[in-house]
Amino acid sequence: MIFPPHCKCIGYAGNKPVGDRVYFLSEYLIHEVPGGFEILAVKPADGDGLMRDIESVTQIAGPDDVYMYPEPVVLHNRGDLIKKALQTNKRCTIFTGIEEHMIFICDPDPASLLTVHVYDVTPPRPHLAGTVQTLDEAGIFGELEITFQYHVRDIRETQADVYPCKAGGFSRTIDSDRLKGDEHVAGCMTARQVLKDCYGHDFPLIDICPANAVTEEPFIARCCRAERSGVQTLNGKKGVVVHWGASPKQIADALYACIHEWRNG
Structure with a gap:
């Protein structure tokens, strides 16, 4: 797969206003030809000027x-661009950014994308999964070249008698109702401790903690215990x-740290 690291090393050659010379940073050219475009690898000659003669071209x-993708894209969202290129059925796909810069991918390789598994629960809204999706669409994780698989458990499927809180729209919850003592409760370690403090004994507990549900790696999961973070x-x-209530930046920073650790050990 050829996927230049940045649009600054790609030149667009529609005509030759200064002859057969290229910008000194150019490694590739998108060259307009009859019938479309060709992709060229170029090596500028040594020198001091910004515009250089071409030492070699391939x-x-x-x-x-070559396929010219018809819609503007976020050029920094590299994972998304790889997925888009795989769908074009062409060896090379050229993308134009919202700011009119260009980049291309040749021979896209799905194996280059690392799948990160996201563990969350609903209802209410799965905060982690929703935030990751929003950040991903904005290109925040673009340079990581990752894709996501979401594991969002619907805790209603536990058919518990009692659920953690009213925010999920449940009829009986730990935070709003007096319990008899034998109810099956959908909860976690924190719920267990709250119940023990309030009632003096344990309840039958159905574990719904996303972090405890992890079965794939690398993963990102949320948990209400701050000491488990990291x-x-x-x-x-x-x-x-x-x-549980991590901000978008905290989530992004955590994911970057995770992928750095995953790839660099």
Whole structure:
């Protein structure tokens, strides 16, 4: 797969206003030709000027193998661009950014995308999963070249008698109702401790903690216990846990730390 690291190393050659010279940073050219575009690898000659003669040029793909993606994209969302390129059925796909810069991918490889598993629960709204999706669509994780698989458990399927809080729209909850003592409660370690403090004994508990549900790696999961936050190994799987109410920046920082640890050990 050829996927330049940044649009600054790609030039667009629609005509030749200064002859056969290229910008000194250019490594590739998107060259307009009859019938479409070709992708060229170029090596500028040594020198001091911004515009250089071309020492060598090699065609990477001709117009029959090149597709111009029709819609503007977020160029920094590299994972999304790889997925889009895989859908074009062409060797090379050229993308234009919202700001009119250009980049291309040749021979996209799905194996280059690392799948991160997201563990969350609903209702109410799955805060972690929703925030990750929003950040991903904005290109925040673009340079990581990752994709996400979401594992969002609907806690209503536990058919518990009592649920954690009213925010989920449940009829009986720990925070609003007096319990008899034998109810099956959907909860976690914190719920168990609250019940023990309030009633003096344990209740039958159905564990709904996303962090305890981890079965794949690398992962990101949320948990209401602040002391469990951070990059770690759970159930033999490496990943990161964020607090229940983590901010978008905290989630992004945690995921970057996790992927750095995953790839660099």
